[in-house]
Amino acid sequence: MTQNIAGSSPIARDATVDALLSEDAPVAIGVSGGKDSQAAAIATFRHLDSIGHTGPRILVHADLGSVEWKDSLRICEELASHLQCDLVVVRRKAGGLMERWESRWLSSQTRYETLSTVTLVPCWSTPAMRFCTSEQKTHVIMADLKRRFPGQKIVNVTGVRREESATRSRMAVADGDANGRVWTWRPIIDLTVDEVFAMIDASGLHPHPAYRVFGMTRVSCRWCIMSSMPDMIAATKQAEGHDLYRQMVTLEIDSGFAFQGSRWLGDLAPHILTTDQREGLQLAKQKAVLRKEIESAITKPMLYVKGWPTRMLTDDEADILAGVRRDVTGLYRFEPRFLDRASIHARYAELIEARAGKEVAS
Structure with a gap:
């Protein structure tokens, strides 16, 4: 079921979520600084106002550390100010995503040396193994919400849209966790990208500059395992991320694993790297080929x-x-x-x- 709110784009409705909202259940909207979470927050608040919801409402931003765009937190803060609600910033206690990738490589090395695994394990998250999302965002946010609203059922809002991917096209408007305590609601799941930007513009807010200034099509981590080649290249053109770029390429060199499967981050902007890093990257590629050949003997x-x-x-x-x-x-x-x-x-x-x-x- 969809509903138009004050002449805006339609939002997707769910009977269980409607019932929870009618009981003034707490609503937490995950915001990253990207366009979809921005639009989801705007649409959700309009809907909550229209039905007279008086329960708690907060925005929640999972800070991933150095991999974040510099403007992401600012965009979230401006959104919270516009909506006149609190912005809760949560972080993984063990560090950000870059630290997680680095520690994963150290763990992979230790596990290999102690024969706790048969082959070397990549340090990077992958589309099939997105611990970057589960560990850095979902687990941290859910733990905070359950502490913040003890014993209550919670509506967790995300900006997922079906247009984004085949996997997301099959997602439900809402679903609950194993205990039925937290219901994840995707109110803008049926919106197009044009409708998302139109909603943000109509609100008087501005989308993240990475879209219209830097030329990105999506905003998550500065370099994301899901990023397209044009987005990856566009990100390298922003000087604010060059230190991170060199740090990530150093991990490619040390581990011998490319950031995106067979696509090496270090190939995108070699002029940003040091001479030692450029030489090290070539050796890392050779090491990767040799490792695959060696490990192919394992049945x-x-x-x-x-x-x-x-x-x-x-x-x-x-x-x-x-x-x-x-x-x-x-x-x-x-x-x-x-x-x-x-x-x-x-x-x-x-x-x-x-x-x-x-x-x-x-």
């Missing part, structure tokens, strides 16, 4: 799966893994451990025994 039954290791390796498999680990360890100059058949069999036996102990304890 599918040997690869990491949930509950790994599920069995002991055969002698031939242990020999294969030993050879792979010797080559990868030398390539990355890791601590040399578990590089022969006997030590690998012993390590697998240790891991299987530890897993069995955990299953008994649980």
Whole structure:
């Protein structure tokens, strides 16, 4: 069901959300500084005013740290001022997204050295593994909302739109969490990008400058795992992000993993990099090719799966893994451990025994 609010673009309605709003349930609107969350907040407040909602209303911004655009927080603050509501800024206690990527690489190295995984694990988030969203935004926001509104049912508003992707095109207008305590509502899910910008312009606010000044089509992290090539290039043209750019490329160099699968961030603007970084990037690309060739010797039954290791390796498999680990360890100059058949069999036996102990304890 959709409804026009004061001549604006229609919003999507949901019966459960309507019932919660009629009971003045708290409403929290996630805002990033991007156009969609800005429009979602505007549309939601208009709707709440039209139905006489008197419950708490807040905007919530999950600050991702150095990967954020400089103007993002300012846009959120201006939106809160316009709507005359509080802006709550939450952050992951262990640091921002850049720190998470860096710590993930250190963890990947440690796990490999201790044979807690079969292959090296990429440090970057991916479209299929978006811990950048789940850890840095969703978990932090939900934890704050449940502390802020104890025992209450909460309406959590997001600016998701079906036009954005095939996955989002299949999303419901609203859905609840496992306990039915937090209902996520997507009021502008059916709006087009033109309707979103028209709503922002009509409000008297301005969208994030990254759109109309910097030439971006979407605003999230300065360089996002989901960004298009034109957006990635446009972001490199803003001097305010050059330190971050060099930091991210350093992680590409250290890890040997490209930021977007096979697309290296360092290739977008090599003139921003130092001479050492340009040379290091070329070596990292060579290292990536060699690592893939080396790890291709591992057979599918040997690869990491949930509950790994599920069995002991055969002698031939242990020999294969030993050879792979010797080559990868030398390539990355890791601590040399578990590089022969006997030590690998012993390590697998240790891991299987530890897993069995955990299953008994649980």
